[in-house]
Amino acid sequence: MKFDICVVGSGAGAGPIIYELSKAGHKVIVLEKGPWFKTDDFAKDEMVASRKSVYTPNLRDERHVLVKKEEDGKYYSESTYSSGKDFWNGNAVGGSSNFMSAYFHRLKPVDFRLRSEYGEIPGANHVDWPISYEELEPYYTKVEEVVGVSGKVKQHSFLEPRSTPDFPFPPLQENIFASWLDKGAQELGFEIFPSPRGIISQPKDNRKACFYSNYCGSYGCNSDAKGSSRAALINQALETGNCTIIPNAKVYHLETDGNGTIVRAHYYDHLGEKQSIEAGIFVVAAQAVETSRLLLMSKNVEFPNGLGNNSSQVGKNIVFSGGGVGSGQVFFDEITEKEAMMLQQPGVFINRASQQWYEINDPAFGPRMKGGTIDFVSEHANGVSKTIPLKKENGKLIYGSELKSRIHDYFSKQRKLKFEIFIDWLPNDNCFVELDPSITDKWGDPVAKVWLGYHEHDIKVGKYIAEKAETLFKQLGMKNVHSSVNGSVSSNLQAGGCRFGNDPSTSVLDKNCKAHEVSNLYVTDGSFMPTGGSVTYTFTIYANSFRVADHLLQVLS
Amino acid sequence: MENEWTNSRRNFVKTLVLSGVALQLPWLQSCSTEKKNIPIPDSIAPLSLDQFLTIHTVLDILFPDDGNGPGAIQLHADHYFLWTINDELIDPSTRSFFLDTLNELNDEAMRNYGKYFHDLSRSNQEDFIAELSVQKWSKGWLSRMLTLIFETLFLDAQYGVNPNNIGWDWLDYYPGYPRPSAELLYPTILNKKHEI
Numbered sequence: 220m221k222f223d224i225c226v227v228g229s230g231a232g233a234g235p236i237i238y239e240l241s242k243a244g245h246k247v248i249v250l251e252k253g254p255w256f257k258t259d260d261f262a263k264d265e266m267v268a269s270r271k272s273v274y275t276p277n278l279r280d281e282r283h284v285l286v287k288k289e290e291d292g293k294y295y296s297e298s299t300y301s302s303g304k305d306f307w308n309g310n311a312v313g314g315s316s317n318f319m320s321a322y323f324h325r326l327k328p329v330d331f332r333l334r335s336e337y338g339e340i341p342g343a344n345h346v347d348w349p350i351s352y353e354e355l356e357p358y359y360t361k362v363e364e365v366v367g368v369s370g371k372v373k374q375h376s377f378l379e380p381r382s383t384p385d386f387p388f389p390p391l392q393e394n395i396f397a398s399w400l401d402k403g404a405q406e407l408g409f410e411i412f413p414s415p416r417g418i419i420s421q422p423k424d425n426r427k428a429c430f431y432s433n434y435c436g437s438y439g440c441n442s443d444a445k446g447s448s449r450a451a452l453i454n455q456a457l458e459t460g461n462c463t464i465i466p467n468a469k470v471y472h473l474e475t476d477g478n479g480t481i482v483r484a485h486y487y488d489h490l491g492e493k494q495s496i497e498a499g500i501f502v503v504a505a506q507a508v509e510t511s512r513l514l515l516m517s518k519n520v521e522f523p524n525g526l527g528n529n530s531s532q533v534g535k536n537i538v539f540s541g542g543g544v545g546s547g548q549v550f551f552d553e554i555t556e557k558e559a560m561m562l563q564q565p566g567v568f569i570n571r572a573s574q575q576w577y578e579i580n581d582p583a584f585g586p587r588m589k590g591g592t593i594d595f596v597s598e599h600a601n602g603v604s605k606t607i608p609l610k611k612e613n614g615k616l617i618y619g620s621e622l623k624s625r626i627h628d629y630f631s632k633q634r635k636l637k638f639e640i641f642i643d644w645l646p647n648d649n650c651f652v653e654l655d656p657s658i659t660d661k662w663g664d665p666v667a668k669v670w671l672g673y674h675e676h677d678i679k680v681g682k683y684i685a686e687k688a689e690t691l692f693k694q695l696g697m698k699n700v701h702s703s704v705n706g707s708v709s710s711n712l713q714a715g716g717c718r719f720g721n722d723p724s725t726s727v728l729d730k731n732c733k734a735h736e737v738s739n740l741y742v743t744d745g746s747f748m749p750t751g752g753s754v755t756y757t758f759t760i761y762a763n764s765f766r767v768a769d770h771l772l773q774v775l776s
Numbered sequence: 777m778e779n780e781w782t783n784s785r786r787n788f789v790k791t792l793v794l795s796g797v798a799l800q801l802p803w804l805q806s807c808s809t810e811k812k813n814i815p816i817p818d819s820i821a822p823l824s825l826d827q828f829l830t831i832h833t834v835l836d837i838l839f840p841d842d843g844n845g846p847g848a849i850q851l852h853a854d855h856y857f858l859w860t861i862n863d864e865l866i867d868p869s870t871r872s873f874f875l876d877t878l879n880e881l882n883d884e885a886m887r888n889y890g891k892y893f894h895d896l897s898r899s900n901q902e903d904f905i906a907e908l909s910v911q912k913w914s915k916g917w918l919s920r921m922l923t924l925i926f927e928t929l930f931l932d933a934q935y936g937v938n939p940n941n942i943g944w945d946w947l948d949y950y951p952g953y954p955r956p957s958a959e960l961l962y963p964t965i966l967n968k969k970h971e972i
Contacts, residue, residue: 260960260965262954262955262956262957262960263951263952263953263954263955263956264931264932264955264956264960264961264962265930265931265951265952266927266931266932266935266961266962267956267960267961267962267965270927270931270962271865271962271963272865273962273965273966277865278867279867432952432953432954433950433951433952433953434951434952438952441954565950600950600951600952601930602926602929602930602943602947602949602951603923603926603927603929603930603931606926606929606930607923607926610919610922610923610926611919615909615910616909616910616915616918616919616922618837618838618839618905618909618918618922619837619838619839619840619842619902620840620842620844622838622839622922623839623840623842623844623845624844626845626929626947627844627845627946627947630947630948630949631947631948
């Protein structure tokens with residue numbers, strides 16, 4: 220059987236394509252490398268979610284090779300199997316959107332023209348997007364309605380233009396700390412606003428409202444309130460009868476016909492047997508690193524450097540999210556008993572953000588430049604993860620009664636609150652994906668070798684914004700306020716590698732996310748993004764995928 | 777790497793001797809005749825009895841029953857260690873690391889005192905662990921044992937740890953909900969059949 224559309228991957232970049240085309244009556248086949256966990260499978264078990272490789276592959280079977288710059292200025296590579304530091308996110312139907320925290324900020328108009336707005340930065344490869352914010356805005360609105368975004372629009376200096384006055388779902392319940400932040404910000408003249416979340420606060424279709432399970436990010440959602448691709452889109456696509464999902468299907472090659480057209484996708488099934496699927500259009504959305512890897516692996520006579528890579532752009536200019544994290548502590552003996560109880564209320568969210576410094580206009584700091592976003596968040600409730608840092612102090616191992624006292628104090632005498640800084644990760648020549656020449660996965664395919672070079676400008680900007688966040692925490696009287704901004708990578712925030720553009724010599728995809736060199740290949744995960752903006756990517760990936768889905772509907776009609 | 781390890785062990789022995797710990801051997805030998813009141817699981821494979829008693833003792837020192845919340849043994853950390861090394865999906869190198877270093881620890885005790893670690897007096901066991909906690913070859917292992925203990929403090933009681941939620945109660949800890957049913961526990965969840 221030949222399908223109309225074959226989609227590789229099922230996360231945020233894939234979901235809108237699957238949803239829209241299935242609903243329009245097209246036959247869609249989805250090849251997903253991971254298993255198919257259903258809503259009821261997502262209990263809140265720290266063992267499953269973060270202590271073992273359940274939602275991600277076993278690193279013995281599938282690993283990455285990461286190349287980092289060390290203090291001596293040289294780059295060193297190490298496989299994630301050796302380091303134990305996983306670079307996978309979520310391999311399952313619905314992809315890593317199952318496990319996201321779902322902070323859904325839109326990009327701003329300036330994010331679409333970073334180069335022309337802020338000029339050249341030596342060593343950075345940032346370029347303008349081939350589309351404008353205005354072209355994507357209707358699709359942000361669509362995501363807010365279809366996937367579901369909760370929050371409250373509040374005017375601030377960098378609020379993006381909106382076609383609707385507010386979010387379709389009211390804000391989620393908030394922790395008392397949110398009101399403290401509001402008060403502190405007012406005292407300082409800081410702008411903060413309620414964070415929009417891709418989590419619904421009221422029921423929608425077959426999805427329940429959030430019931431504040433206390434374990435959100437890194438966990439699958441048991442109510443389907445979180446707008447994962449699986450819960451919000453794929454489940455509805457399946458109801459049309461036009462969508463077929465094959466889980467545990469690892470695609471290893473896209474075969475072309477010698478005339479620039481893909482004819483079939485080859486994959487290993489759950490038994491490790493080779494299979495293939497024929498389709499008219501192929502959409503790859505396997506998350507940025509793995510998408511580049513698949514295209515690079517799909518080399519043949521026609522594409523000796525990899526599919527769509529005759530201009531050697533595939534895998535180049537991968538971006539992550541720049542910035543860092545910070546924290547401060549509130550000690551219960553400095554607040555009332557009632558306040559302490561409310562501060563410890565489980566499950567509810569902080570949901571405050573600031574984009575006052577989305578652009579930095581501070582002559583004392585330098586010329587006008589792009590800044591970023593601060594999200595104020597709770598420390599994750601995971602008990603083991605919270606406790607691990609307590610066993611060491613200044614490199615010394617703490618154990619015995621001293622350790623037990625530290626743990627008890629940590630859980631009973633204070634609460635740690637955090638902030639996360641999101642800024643542009645400037646694309647550069649030292650941040651890219653290639654195939655490792657010697658290390659393979661369990662199927663014998665070369666693994667992705669990811670170069671993680673960062674631009675020093677990102678550190679400078681991140682520290683500037685972190686200082687602002689620290690100021691607010693200190694205004695609240697919090698203790699042990701500090702932050703860490705460095706070039707380390709959050710593997711769950713990846714984009715680029717197949718950037719879109721109008722020039723085939725400098726981009727892989729055209730403005731509709733179709734490969735310049737391949738007649739029926741589309742890439743709809745974050746790979747298309749030439750720059751990432753200063754927010755997390757999922758919302759924009761969803762919006763762009765809805766945009767491409769509209770284009771595909773036109774093509775197919 | 778091998779040289780590093782050998783040198784570290786040599787320095788460790790030297791430190792012990794200099795600190796006078798090794799001089800207490802005669803007293804320690806008398807301790808070995810004392811009966812231990814340690815419940816032994818029905819199966820302790822692949823550990824020998826001496827290995828099990830040693831890991832039991834190490835965990836007890838790392839997280840003692842000191843009146844401030846449950847100790848490692850009350851949390852069933854010794855059983856959890858067994859479960860962990862018997863997990864078919866644990867990486868072989870991790871299993872080797874756990875067992876090899878456990879053997880190294882006993883070897884060092886045997887070389888210095890002519891006894892297994894678990895046969896030493898409590899105060900000498902504690903001195904021994906204090907030394908191990910700063911030695912390169914053993915510090916990482918002790919740190920991993922602490923992480924195992926943390927898992928027994930917070931994981932679901934269905935894993936055979938944190939019995940009656942004593943870890944949660946001690947810390948007034950509120951976990952996530954819903955709690956897993958038996959079929960969703962690791963590693964069973966990996967075998968779960970998912971129909972298309």
